Amino acid sequence: MTRPSAAIAGVGSTPYYFRGESAPQTIYEMIGKAVIAAISDAGLEIADIDGMAFYATGFEASQIVEQLGIPELSFAAVVAGQGGGSAGILDLAAMAVETGRAKTVVCIGACQQLGRRYGQSLASLATTPEGVLSLTSGLSGPGQSLALVAQRHMHTYGTRREAFAEVVMASRAYAATRPEAIRKRPLTLEEYFAAPMLADPLCRYDFCVETDAALAFVVTSAERARDLRQKPVNIVGAVHGGKRDWGRAFFWLNQPDEVFTSSGAGAVAEKLYGQTGITPSDIDVALLYDHFSPLVILQLEDYGFCKRGEGGAFVESGAIRPGGLAVNPHGGQLSECYVIGMTHVREAVEQLRGTAINQVPDARLALVTGGPAPIPMSAAILGV
């Protein structure tokens, strides 16, 4: 089966909430609202759903089926692991549709940070014999761990904090027009450098926003999608996987030198471009997973938008400011909303439908990446 054979036919989302403010809704109530909205957007019925795809340990499909009254599932799968698989749900959904296992797959992603904050997730490692080996160093969150990567990138390639600032300022410039963005106010270089350092070389602005929301995407065959309500957005390519030399990412930290100072996306980038025959210069919109600003720079390198080690100079040249290479024109997770990569998929769809708020003229191809995190990493190219 050659791709694209599957397409995104519907998108649904709850409002975006600051961390904790989605209460008293439960995460399953938010998921239900997102699924209903996505099905309605596609012009389908809840009863049409026969497949579900999740990532990062996922959700209980049974609970969603029961609450929404979905009659029968013939496919329910989760991209393995905790980390970089967000774009991989599109790979699973496309596989289900291509193989005939399901006709209408909803891809679901959601987060709700009540009590436990994701940024302190390493602290839970205290309970494991392996995890405690890092915890005794004072390390307690992925941002701190990825600060080690950013620090080494600066040392190896001369990358400057001005480059991280560029990523944040570009994100904020886009967010200014986004009604739902959590951080909308434009940011100056002076304000960036005045911010408190959280994990040197990262300051507060280098960390993504902490938010609650649920999003859902309806995937069906490209052929069927053409007869539905919305302009179909084809899944041109989607991959998940990764190499042992990236492994558990910031939980391991023993990558070979060149991989250590990367986003770990080399393997999935190569596979995705190989599968589709698309090159970086073909991409109109790049939705790069931006939980921490330096990782945008490292992904620009891994996905071939600039050479290895030149990401800092690339963004400092103004290359990703509005009007340049369109990177996260929704404001991304740094400024708009963090829903473990799901808002990137939504923005890709809106750009390709031509309905985005910060519309890139005549956008035809969008790259969506999963988080630089333990493998499987993931990425997808969507197109019209």
Place this chain on the structure above:
Amino acid sequence: MTEITSAPDISRIEIPMDIWTTPFWQAAAEERLVLPCCGDCGTHRWPPGPFCPACRSQQVNWVPAGQAELYSYTILRPPGASPDEAAPLIVPGLVAFLEAGGLRIMAAIVGSPVGAVKIGAPLVLGWVPKGDTRVPVFSIDLGS
């Protein structure tokens, strides 16, 4: 005033062990830093675990870690600390062992002027008591 790096508060951390990490902590109790090395092919690995990733052997030799240098680091100020106060500076360091094929472990960089904390700096091993064992920490070797 030169700021000096501090050890993190590990009083609330418990150290669970399994059969693959116990030898590390047993040696640490005697202030010996040892790393797992495959008993068949000689490949170092971290963290300690049941297989050599190069040859799948389950034989392990625990070998002295040897000379250490700083591979990367971050600087943390504990939450709530005001920038005006002399807040403790916590520096989680990624420490590389040259004689162990560059193998890296995380350890706090303590008792060092923050300005001397640089990638590539040679390190001196130290220990912090913790329950029945000790936790390895490092300081910058200012004598070199």
